[in-house]
Amino acid sequence: MAIAAFALSVLAVFVMPAALAGVVCGHLARHQIRRRGERGDSWALAALIIGYLLIGLTAAGFVLFGGFVATFFGIMAGAG
Structure with a gap:
């Protein structure tokens, strides 16, 4: 199970939800x-x-993306 957890965590570089599965499997593996x-x-x-x-x-x-979007729309609202 530990190797599966590691593989899922590495896969998360490409598929984000795999990080959650990797963390869960990692905790289960350490307990086991x-x-x-x-x-x-x-x-x-x-x-x-x-x-x-x-x-x-x-x-x-x-968070950064949300800040950029909020700033962008704030600037656009003030420009018009």
Whole structure:
């Protein structure tokens, strides 16, 4: 499950909803690894880091885009 979480998080560079799936799978994988004493915690941790980073960058992009749009329409409304 840890490798699947990592793959989903990396796929999120191209398909954003995959980041959410990567984060969820990463948390599930870390829980499973701790409970069963399995290996792969580093893969799950990498998936969580990448997933959360991409989610944060996407949120920041939406905020910046919204600010640009609001500024643009504010300038256009004042020009007319």
